[in-house]
Amino acid sequence: MIIIDYRDKRPIYEQVTDKLAQLIIKGVLSPNTKMPSVRQLAIDLSVNANTVQRAYSQLEQNGYLYSVVGKGNFVSEVNDWKNQATKENIATLRQACINAKNCGLTYDDVKKLIKEVYEEKQTS
Amino acid sequence: MIIIDYRDKRPIYEQVTDKLAQLIIKGVLSPNTKMPSVRQLAIDLSVNANTVQRAYSQLEQNGYLYSVVGKGNFVSEVNDWKNQATKENIATLRQACINAKNCGLTYDDVKKLIKEVYEEKQTS
Amino acid sequence: MIIIDYRDKRPIYEQVTDKLAQLIIKGVLSPNTKMPSVRQLAIDLSVNANTVQRAYSQLEQNGYLYSVVGKGNFVSEVNDWKNQATKENIATLRQACINAKNCGLTYDDVKKLIKEVYEEKQTS
Amino acid sequence: MIIIDYRDKRPIYEQVTDKLAQLIIKGVLSPNTKMPSVRQLAIDLSVNANTVQRAYSQLEQNGYLYSVVGKGNFVSEVNDWKNQATKENIATLRQACINAKNCGLTYDDVKKLIKEVYEEKQTS
DNA sequence: GTGGTCTAGACCACC
């Protein structure tokens, strides 16, 4: 289920994009599954159809979905997005780590933090 | 030196704010150092004075700078910003870590990455 | 209704900010109420839109409002601002009290004064 | 002794004015005492002579000092300033009290706070 | 139409 946070500074289409990407990454939506139609998802989320369209387009561009005219949108194979997504995440993580270091956090502080994260069951 | 990236989606004043905050955190700008005047920095960066003003105001609000009318802007003592800055960084790092986990990176992958960061001498 | 006092030394945006904060604190503007648009309020108060924008931004930063681009500004839930607002008020009250003491007011004088305030029905 | 806080948003002349007024109110400077000369105090505080001049003028206007040409500035009799000062303080205190009430502080909360203030020995 | 950013130019208080 996707819940839109109107207080979030990020635009709605980006929230939708990210939520769907998360669902695909976690395997909730498996490859070749048919996505709900643009109009239907728009109604479900109570947003403008343009917003959903934009989210789908973005997901297609990033390799998470592929579209078939007249059929709908489908989840891509894992290979299509995994490499790029992880590459981006590594870069982000590295930068966050550098900032933490600059801020005075010790090696052990950070190690402890990631250990906590990896021991959690539920992550969002 | 500060370089503004006009392709960056983030507003200019935020880029300036972050860059200056980084310089202060790293100790390049030490406490009670006089910052360049609003107008001068505006000329140097080829942006409007109001934009620089906004960046300075934000830095003041976050405790990185203090301003004296008729005198200029000066770098604050470390105590004024360190706690908040580290707190924010921890949150950012944690989120990046969660994303990495969702993306399939193992505990060892991340541990290796932070080890690399902490063994580097020069960081940007 | 908001009236701007041009003789007041405080900047306009601060007067507007404070007045609106008061209205929210007193419950005149209840949570999730839509605020007038930036431009409309600017016209109503006969000030520049940037000035109103600044007031709204400040209220957002202090947790009184939340903004949604394309939709408008809305009053936040009580929890978002109550703690901070009371904390600030306590500090102010304490200082006023210290000044009164220095000025020769006795403990009973002050106690009588606050009793009066708490027995009034209407307060501004 | 007067210490100027350059981080304080209030202008320097106002800080000087207030500090001197405090000293007079508390009786540290008793009536008809000769104040240090404008130039001397300017040197002592490391500020511009204009700044001290402005502070003295303001104190004279509020009845705390009286000046004798060719002689210097002297502390006034108590009656000259006490009434006005207390009147202003009562108004300030009342407003702070109203705000506190609006913010949800109970009668007992406020009573407890003023009791604390009046039991302190040292106040600034 | 909405909030948000940016510019250009003006004026003010302060030191």
Next chain:
DNA sequence: GTGGTCTAGACCACG
């Protein structure tokens, strides 16, 4: 000269 406020008008992304 400095920071700070205010105005007027422009442009953009969002929904």
